[in-house]
Amino acid sequence: MISLLALSQQAATWLAVVMGLLIAAEFGFIGYIVYAMVKARKSKQEETESADEYDLIGSSRVGEDAPKYILNVKDLKQWFPVGKSIFGKPQGYLRAVDGVSFDLERGKTIGIVGESGCGKTTLGRTILRLYDITEGSAVYTDEHGKQYELAKLKRKQLQPLRTQLQLVFQDPYSSLPPRMTVGAIISEAVRVHHIVPKNKVHNYVLNVMKHCGLQPHYYDRYPHEFSGGQRQRICIARALAVQPDLVICDEPVSALDVSIQAQVINLLKKMQKQMGISYMFISHDLSVVKYISDTIAVMYLGNIVEKGTTEDICSDARHPYTQALFSAVPVPNPHRKAKPEELEGELPSPANPPKGCKFHTRCKHCMDCCTEIAPEMREVTPGHFVACHLFDPPETMQEEQITAEQPQQEQPEQNEQEN
Numbered sequence: 001m002i003s004l005l006a007l008s009q010q011a012a013t014w015l016a017v018v019m020g021l022l023i024a025a026e027f028g029f030i031g032y033i034v035y036a037m038v039k040a041r042k043s044k045q046e047e048t049e050s051a052d053e054y055d056l057i058g059s060s061r062v063g064e065d066a067p068k069y070i071l072n073v074k075d076l077k078q079w080f081p082v083g084k085s086i087f088g089k090p091q092g093y094l095r096a097v098d099g100v101s102f103d104l105e106r107g108k109t110i111g112i113v114g115e116s117g118c119g120k121t122t123l124g125r126t127i128l129r130l131y132d133i134t135e136g137s138a139v140y141t142d143e144h145g146k147q148y149e150l151a152k153l154k155r156k157q158l159q160p161l162r163t164q165l166q167l168v169f170q171d172p173y174s175s176l177p178p179r180m181t182v183g184a185i186i187s188e189a190v191r192v193h194h195i196v197p198k199n200k201v202h203n204y205v206l207n208v209m210k211h212c213g214l215q216p217h218y219y220d221r222y223p224h225e226f227s228g229g230q231r232q233r234i235c236i237a238r239a240l241a242v243q244p245d246l247v248i249c250d251e252p253v254s255a256l257d258v259s260i261q262a263q264v265i266n267l268l269k270k271m272q273k274q275m276g277i278s279y280m281f282i283s284h285d286l287s288v289v290k291y292i293s294d295t296i297a298v299m300y301l302g303n304i305v306e307k308g309t310t311e312d313i314c315s316d317a318r319h320p321y322t323q324a325l326f327s328a329v330p331v332p333n334p335h336r337k338a339k340p341e342e343l344e345g346e347l348p349s350p351a352n353p354p355k356g357c358k359f360h361t362r363c364k365h366c367m368d369c370c371t372e373i374a375p376e377m378r379e380v381t382p383g384h385f386v387a388c389h390l391f392d393p394p395e396t397m398q399e400e401q402i403t404a405e406q407p408q409q410e411q412p413e414q415n416e417q418e419n
């Protein structure tokens with residue numbers, strides 16, 4: 001009887017111990033869950049707070065100490081070989097870019113305008129060294145004043161510059177990978193180039209999207225779910241996410257409706273103001289270029305024929321080609337008569353450009369000298385340059401005309417007479 005009582009007491013003790021352990025474990029488990037939840041909440045809060053450290057809009061690159069120019073292009077040429085002889089030698093060259101010079105100030109926009117086929121895209125791609133440079137120089141100066149001669153850099157040396165120099169393409173439909181989500185597209189380069197720490201990439205990309213007018217829930221969506229304007233915003237977000245210094249925008253709004261064009265351009269302008277980036281804005285449309293650019297360069301068949309401030313070009317265009325481009329811009333005023341189209345004929349082939357002034361085959365002011373002598377750039381008013389014989393100083397014109405009129409063969413005869 002006594003042993004039975006002792007046994008039941010022992011069992012009760014064990015039961016109490018087990019129950020105690022179970023309750024402790026339960027409390028421990030609940031405690032652990034509470035601890036984990038608090039910790040997760042805290043780290044999320046920390047991540048959100050520190051995401052602001054990695055805001056896309058950091059300090060502007062147009063500080064007082066920053067160098068004035070970001071890009072200096074001098075006599076840049078891009079000639080593509082055409083045809084090959086049986087020995088593999090090119091039979092000729094297509095002069096897509098044929099001696100282009102301009103300077104771009106830091107934090108400003110240069111508009112490159114001209115007809116389709118005049119070499120705008122090739123110029124942009126050559127500066128970014130997507131093609132090897134045939135001749136000439138393109139110097140990029142970073143915000144600390146370090147200069148890079150892009151023409152001379154090897155592929156490996158160009159790699160670190162790939163984030164600083166970005167390109168936004170014309171076609172937002174083909175330039176986005178269809179099988180990647182918006183978040184993955186924007187974060188790809190951010191991860192590869194270690195723009196922010198790995199654990200901050202997600203929030204950083206959301207921050208970039210916010211600045212570019214993209215809703216956070218677009219993060220997991222695919223490009224085909226978006227309109228053209230939204231796709232171009234994604235392209236811009238992808239380019240800006242790596243915090244570039246210079247962005248070459250190649251006809252970024254040409255594929256969009258007019259109302260959407262204005263939104264995208266306004267976004268580019270806003271980001272430029274906040275980040276201090278510089279743009280080279282390429283377009284065939286003068287009315288678009290003048291809206292965003294500080295300076296404009298007008299291109300014809302691989303050359304710049306006129307350049308100056310936007311005001312110079314828009315209110316005082318001097319070159320017959322620039323004037324013809326303006327005559328083609330529709331005027332949104334029913335009371336004003338549309339000007340007759342001044343530009344006739346097709347753009348000649350850059351593989352076989354006309355002699356003298358390349359525009360002479362289409363120019364209504366063409367003079368004798370224009371068919372023989374290529375005009376040089378002259379400064380017609382401070383900062384406003386034109387390459388046209390109409391603006392040659394009279395004495396230079398006379399000298400050039402005399403030289404052009406004298407056939408080369410006559411010179412030995414003259415010498416003989418002298419002898």
Ligand SMILES: Nc1ncnc2c1ncn2[C@@H]1O[C@H](COP(=O)(O)OP(=O)(O)O)[C@@H](O)[C@H]1O
Nearest residue numbers: 080094096115116117118119120121122123350
């Ligand atoms: N990779 C290339 N190889 C040969 N010719 C090219 C190449 N890229 C462009 N071109 C030619 O160079 C000229 C200028 O083209 P492009 O730069 O695309 O003009 P734009 O952008 O002003 O329309 C065109 O005649 C074009 O056919």
Ligand code: SF4
Nearest residue numbers: 357360363370388389
């Ligand atoms: S140089 Fe002669 S052909 Fe060329 S744009 Fe001037 S006037 Fe016309």
Ligand SMILES: [Mg+2]
Nearest residue numbers: 120121122251
């Ligand atoms: Mg183009």
